[in-house]
Amino acid sequence: MIYSNNNFFFSKKISKHFDKQVYLKLESQNLTGSHKDRESIKLINLATKKKYKKIGCASTGNLAISLAFYARLNNLKCFVWLNKKTYLIKLLEELGAKVTLKKISLKNLYYESNNFFKENKILSANPGVYEQKLDANRIITSEILKKKNKFQCIVSSVNNGSHLLGLSKNLKQPKFYGVYSKSKLAKSINAFSLTEIKNKKKNGKLNLIKANDKEIIKGFSLLAKEGIFVDGSSSAIIGSLNKIKYKKICCVLSGSALNNLSEVQKIMLKKTS
Ligand SMILES: Cc1ncc(COP(=O)(O)O)c(C=O)c1O
Structure with missing residues (x-):
């Protein structure tokens, strides 16, 4: 089994806190700890x-x-381009990836890696290259809509935009909200590059909400009360729910705490200080 199929439930505590009906779709429970498994x-x-x-x-x-x-499970060689030295390099190499480090902007990293991938017959999983990246996220919404809960809106986090654009692909209803942040407590939505959204010229049509440190900490605490431990990007979603007027909401949580313990440690340090 690849995706967790026991990842959807009603959160009593979060609903009570916001006086809304809040459901959670935990993509953070996928095998490697994020919605990226779908893509x-x-x-x-x-x-x-x-x-x-x-x-x-x-x-x-x-x-x-x-x-x-x-990639390794499917006999493909994986090439990862990074623009910062991180502790993940060791893990990526252990998983079989060839890591290239280029200290350039993320935008240039996408550009240069796409050129390299093209020249070397490497299929690019970068944003904006293949529509399948969006389709993978659209399946998450299909699973939510199958529940017949008549959600007024679906809320996710947003960085390049593949996740939010995919979730909302070809749909007018329900409404979709994307939460981004400049806070260092939510690194995976920190670049807020909207690469994919800009490519699609869809920026104005999506509802975007900015989350700050306080909201990320609050979201983390509320989820922890339910026994759910997620990263800063997913915490940002929950902490921002008071900015959404709708009452019946489904939140797609995309990253597990275990994928980013140092970030979660910072959230918990700030919470107690
Ligand atoms: C955990 C998590 N949530 C959300 C996002 C945002 O996804 P996108 O870049 O498709 O907007 C990312 C992207 O890296 C992520 O890792």
């Missing part, structure tokens, strides 16, 4: 279909881990 598997299947032997991405975290993990 990785779709793109690995595409690579196999197109007879590629190699797949690659530029990423700072969750996509790289997930892609490296599943």
Whole structure:
């Protein structure tokens, strides 16, 4: 089994706190700890279909881990481009990835890695290259809509935008909200590059909310009371729910605390100080 199918439930405590009906879809429970497993598997299947032997991405975290993990399981060589030295390099290499470090902006990292991938017949899992990346996220919404709860809105976090654009693909209803942050407590939504959203010229049509440190800490605490431990990006979603007027909400939580313990440690240090 690849995706957790026991990952949807009503949160009594969060609902009571906001005086809303809040449901949670825990993509953080996927095997490598994030919603990126959906994208990785779709793109690995595409690579196999197109007879590629190699797949690659530029990423700072969750996509790289997930892609490296599943690439080896599917006999593909994985190429990861990073723009910062991180503790993840060792893990990525252990998972079989070839890591390239270039200290350039994320935008240039996407650009240069895409050129390298093209020249070397490596399928690119970067934002904006294959529509399958969006389709992988659209399946999450299909699973939510199957529940027949008549949600007024779905809330997720947003960085490049593949996740939010995919969740909302071809849908007018329910409404979709994307939470971003400049806070260092939510690193995976920190760049807020909206690369994919800008490509699609859809920026104005999406509802975007900015979360601060306080909201991330609050979201983390509320989820912890339910026994759910997530990273800063997912905490930011819950901490921002008071900015949404709708009462019946489904939140898609995308990253596990275990994927980013140092970030979670910072949240907990701030919470107690
Ligand atoms: C845990 C987590 N949540 C949300 C996002 C944002 O996804 P996107 O870049 O598709 O907007 C990311 C992206 O890295 C992530 O790792």
